[in-house]
Amino acid sequence: MMEFSVRRIGRVLSPLTDLADAPRQADEGAPDAWLLFDDEYAPALAGLAAGTDVILLTWLDRADRATMAVHPRGDESRPLTGVFATRSPDRPNPVGLHEVHILAIEGTRVHVRNLEALDGTPILDLKPVLTPDR
Amino acid sequence: MMEFSVRRIGRVLSPLTDLADAPRQADEGAPDAWLLFDDEYAPALAGLAAGTDVILLTWLDRADRATMAVHPRGDESRPLTGVFATRSPDRPNPVGLHEVHILAIEGTRVHVRNLEALDGTPILDLKPVLTPDR
Numbered sequence: 010m011m012e013f014s015v016r017r018i019g020r021v022l023s024p025l026t027d028l029a030d031a032p033r034q035a036d037e038g039a040p041d042a043w044l045l046f047d048d049e050y051a052p053a054l055a056g057l058a059a060g061t062d063v064i065l066l067t068w069l070d071r072a073d074r075a076t077m078a079v080h081p082r083g084d085e086s087r088p089l090t091g092v093f094a095t096r097s098p099d100r101p102n103p104v105g106l107h108e109v110h111i112l113a114i115e116g117t118r119v120h121v122r123n124l125e126a127l128d129g130t131p132i133l134d135l136k137p138v139l140t141p142d143r
Numbered sequence: 144m145m146e147f148s149v150r151r152i153g154r155v156l157s158p159l160t161d162l163a164d165a166p167r168q169a170d171e172g173a174p175d176a177w178l179l180f181d182d183e184y185a186p187a188l189a190g191l192a193a194g195t196d197v198i199l200l201t202w203l204d205r206a207d208r209a210t211m212a213v214h215p216r217g218d219e220s221r222p223l224t225g226v227f228a229t230r231s232p233d234r235p236n237p238v239g240l241h242e243v244h245i246l247a248i249e250g251t252r253v254h255v256r257n258l259e260a261l262d263g264t265p266i267l268d269l270k271p272v273l274t275p276d277r
Binding site: 011012013014015016017018050052053054055056057058063064066068070077078089090091092093094095096100101102104106131133134135136137 | 145146147148149150151152184186187188189190191192197198200202204211212223224225226227228229230234235236238240265267268269270271
């Protein structure tokens with residue numbers, strides 16, 4: 010088995026602290042949140058702008074990595090489905106993808122709209138939504 | 144520093160073998176490719192369907208993880224920009240995101256259209272493009 014190491018480069022600051030309260034998707038009532046990057050990553054944030062959409066990658070640290078199939082959205086009336094065909098956090102490599110809108114940037118703190126990640130979730134990366142000019 | 148371990152769950156099979164030939168984005172002439180998943184992940188593929196779009200996560204194993212800023216698209220006439228505002232493969236956690244269309248599925252082999260990843264690139268995850276029903 011080949012493995013690689015990912016580093017926590019920051020964390021989510023959010024009023025969402027309980028898994029039971031977390032919406033399954035951001036469009037289902039997720040609160041605004043702050044992305045707190047560690048100071049050493051300040052140069053990597055240069056050029057990000059408020060008012061743009063970005064893709065946030067997180068590490069879903071409470072996931073069960075042995076799960077291969079789930080009932081979509083926890084609904085047991087739906088057939089078991091392979092995790093690669095779902096957005097289940099339980100999967101072999103629990104990397105979360107979140108498309109968010111940047112409301113403001115203050116140093117290494119980035120304020121974003123409607124983020125469904127729990128408070129304290131480790132941040133792995135931030136990428137622009139793809140446009141031909143990037 | 145907090146670190147997490149990601150596992151290679153499969154690899155890309157592609158005619159693209161040379162970084163110099165790789166298009167910077169999939170819409171710039173990337174070839175079709177196969178995603179070869181390790182056998183143990185077969186249950187996680189159940190429910191994936193040809194004709195749908197998915198997001199492939201890869202590990203960009205040739206990336207320079209110390210790079211914090213780049214000239215976008217390697218164009219030195221453009222100002223140095225933080226990697227989080229670009230799609231540069233050189234970044235602290237070099238996870239590649241690729242939106243691809245599934246052409247066919249044969250067991251644990253998935254044929255996809257226009258993938259800009261090099262032959263042999265490690266696969267980390269596959270997720271559906273987000274729809275409310277998932």
